[in-house]
Amino acid sequence: MSDTPDVPSRLNTGVAHNARVWNYWIGGKDNYEVDQQVGEHVAGMFPIIRAIARADRDFLGRAVRYLAAERGVRQFLDIGTGLPTVDNTHEIAQRIAPDARIVYVDNDPIVLAHARTLLTSTREGVTDYIDADVHDPAAILERATRTLDFTKPVAVMMLGILNFVLDYDKARDIVRQVLAAVPSGSFLVLTHPTFDDALGGAGQIPAMKFWNENATPPITARSGTDIAAFFDGLELLEPGLVSCSQWHADSDSPGAVPQFGAVAVKP
Numbered sequence: 490m491s492d493t494p495d496v497p498s499r500l501n502t503g504v505a506h507n508a509r510v511w512n513y514w515i516g517g518k519d520n521y522e523v524d525q526q527v528g529e530h531v532a533g534m535f536p537i538i539r540a541i542a543r544a545d546r547d548f549l550g551r552a553v554r555y556l557a558a559e560r561g562v563r564q565f566l567d568i569g570t571g572l573p574t575v576d577n578t579h580e581i582a583q584r585i586a587p588d589a590r591i592v593y594v595d596n597d598p599i600v601l602a603h604a605r606t607l608l609t610s611t612r613e614g615v616t617d618y619i620d621a622d623v624h625d626p627a628a629i630l631e632r633a634t635r636t637l638d639f640t641k642p643v644a645v646m647m648l649g650i651l652n653f654v655l656d657y658d659k660a661r662d663i664v665r666q667v668l669a670a671v672p673s674g675s676f677l678v679l680t681h682p683t684f685d686d687a688l689g690g691a692g693q694i695p696a697m698k699f700w701n702e703n704a705t706p707p708i709t710a711r712s713g714t715d716i717a718a719f720f721d722g723l724e725l726l727e728p729g730l731v732s733c734s735q736w737h738a739d740s741d742s743p744g745a746v747p748q749f750g751a752v753a754v755k756p
Contacts, residue, residue, distance in 0.1 A: 569650030
C-alpha cells in the first residue's frame, strides 16, 4: 500500500460522510447509524438518489469493460474510488485483461481501512491505493507514477468526485493538470450530478443544501454546460455527455437520472 496513515485518529463516526452514505444507498454495510439517518433523510427529500447511486455504479462497470475490451486500456487511475463493493475497477479490468494496472485514490479514512479489499490483484497485474485528496493533483500524479507508466495510455476515472470541488475553476484546473500528465490515447471517464431540469435535477438543490448542513464533505451540482467543459480539448466518445444511466445502456436499463456521464479520449 502506498500510504498508511493513522486511520482511527481520522475516522469521525459522529458526522455522516459521503463514502459511507453512498455505500448505504447502494445496499452496502460499511456505514454507521448517522450515515443511515442522513441517507434516509436525503432519500426522503430526493427519492431518486438511490437510483442515481446505482446508475453511477453501473456506468463504472460499462465504462471499464468498454475501455479494457474495446480500447485495449491496461492502466486505470481511479480518483475518488469510494468504498469497495462488488465489481470494483480492478476486478472488472483484470477479468478482461489480467495484466491491467489500477491505482485507487481516496482521502476517506474508512476507505483506507478497507484498502486491503481493493488491493487484491491478479498475478500478472497490479493494484495499489493512494491516500490523497483530489484537491492536490500533483501529489496524486507523483505517487501514481510508482505504479503506472505515464508514457502509455491511462484511463482517468473521476466518478462523482468533482462535485466535491466547490470552486468551478479549481475543478477544471484539476482535470487539466491530470490530463496533461497522461499521453495521447488516454481517457477521461467522468460522472457529475446536475440540477438541469431536462434530467429532473432541480430536486438536488434542497437535498444538497441539507447535506451541506449535516454531512461532509460539502457538495455541489452543476449545469450540463459546465460539466461538458471538463472535456475541453478531448474527443467525446459516442453517445457523448448523457445521463450516466444511458451511456452504452442495455435496452432494459432504467430511465435518465440527473447525473451526467461521459468518456472522452485525449487526442
